[in-house]
Amino acid sequence: MSTLRGRGTVEGLPQWDRCAVMGVVNVTPDSFSDGGRWFDTTAAVKHGIDLVAQGADLVDVGGESTRPGASRVDEDEELRRVVPVVRGLAAEGVTVSVDTMRARVARQALAAGAVLVNDVSGGLADPDMVPSVAAAQAPFVVMHWRGFLADIHARPAYEDVVSEVVDELHARVAAAIDGGIAPERIVIDPGLGFSKDAEHDLALLAHLNRLHTLGRPVLVAASRKRFLGRVLAGPEGAPPPARERDAATAAVSAIAAHQGAWAVRVHEVRATADAVRVARAVTGAAGEAGAQ
Template sequence: MGVLNVTPDSFSDGGRYADLGDAVAHALRMRDEGADLIDVGGESTRPGAGRVDAETEIARVVPVIAELAAHGLAMTVDTSRAAVAEAALSAGALGVNDVSGGLADPDMARVVRDAGCPWILMHWRGHSDRMADLAHYDDVVADVREELSARVEEALAAGVDASKIAIDPGLGFAKRAEDNWALSARLDVLVDMGWPVLFASSRKSYLGRLLADAEGHPRPVGEREAATLATTVLAVAAGAWGVRVHDVRGNIDAVRVWQATSGARPLSSPS
């Protein structure tokens, strides 16, 4: 899944693809590099980000989605608002990547159910401006599993097709660095729930803090790709269904190396 943020303030690429032509060109480039899905977002969910209104979000994503649909690209819309999802699906998006797992807008389940489209339910506890205060867990892996299970059960109760549901542990969303590492280390616990798991670590701040310099300054966002590639390979090895990344080519190369290595036959023992 290639990330396409058509926002002025996303943490990694805010403002780079606000122009329709630039957004389309970048999406086509990611498609050509091997992205199966382009995830189009019109509202930043970086830590501390404020919200924009639904009209602004729609105005950002719908023209891009319509243009990309005309080029035959497969897309999800990254939104927690039912009205935005509905407009995006009408414009040609094929599914909804909902960082709130359906909690932010109770009408989202109806929109997804009626559209019969895929719905990625991310673990979430609150909006970006307050999520850091909600990062308290008894056992982060068990708690995230339990809370994601509740989101899935509510989606099923609303009539959403079980075959259309995927889950995401929500790295960085109401998570401390140690929570992200624990979830990464035990991703198999979420995979064992039986739903496709999307893993989204690309360029996130916990990687920057891990790679901080001698003075304690985090590694800049644009210099976290090698760390992202490592997390991608580990997630795929643990059974993740997909990875959401900014650098499509690099991550696909890393996965292909892992696949080739995993599929290689062991050398014959010397006689």
């Protein structure tokens, strides 16, 4: 399958001739990866601008940690964290995504200049999310999600993880469309690390082509996640800290780009920006060779 056919485009967003790079700005004190580093609004805006300079095509701003065991932040506090950063980045011409499960946060972030809503619950956490995104005619990321990590139903349990994730994403995409979001504005995300063990994450990465059967662009968010720590540690060793998984993240970015991902979401941008450009060059060379 052609990687370009798999990649697709998203109405309402720029078009790129390769896998896009989404840089992460966590405006939280407790992110698993970089909690507290960009908690100040000025520092967060500067970091987002730096990510663009390093090769990010868009920047995802989030004010609520989704790490295992994290408590939900108060909605007003999430707004206080997120909206000024979105406004500051948008004023600098940055393409901004908001990472939130709350409709009110999504609405205010869109009003402040965000152009994409990235909801890790796929619209399940807040019943007002899909109607709000539909009313704003904004692009929407639907991630595979089985509930908050404290819920028993969110624990990893699959007979066939790839088939089940595809089926459950299909249901969420259908619900989003029924709720008024245009199909051309929907992105899907397999939800690596959410209600999944390392072997589940690896299986999904190995079969990204199955997600393309849903007919929507695919976002892969593997950056610094636990399954990479497990792979790097080997059978006996301790997993390296999150910030020591960036080379492995770039490797996943190259794999995802080669398999037709629309975008990859990463904390450290420069290596992944290089990786997706190399993947695009290799794909282009393969196409030229096949045409001869």
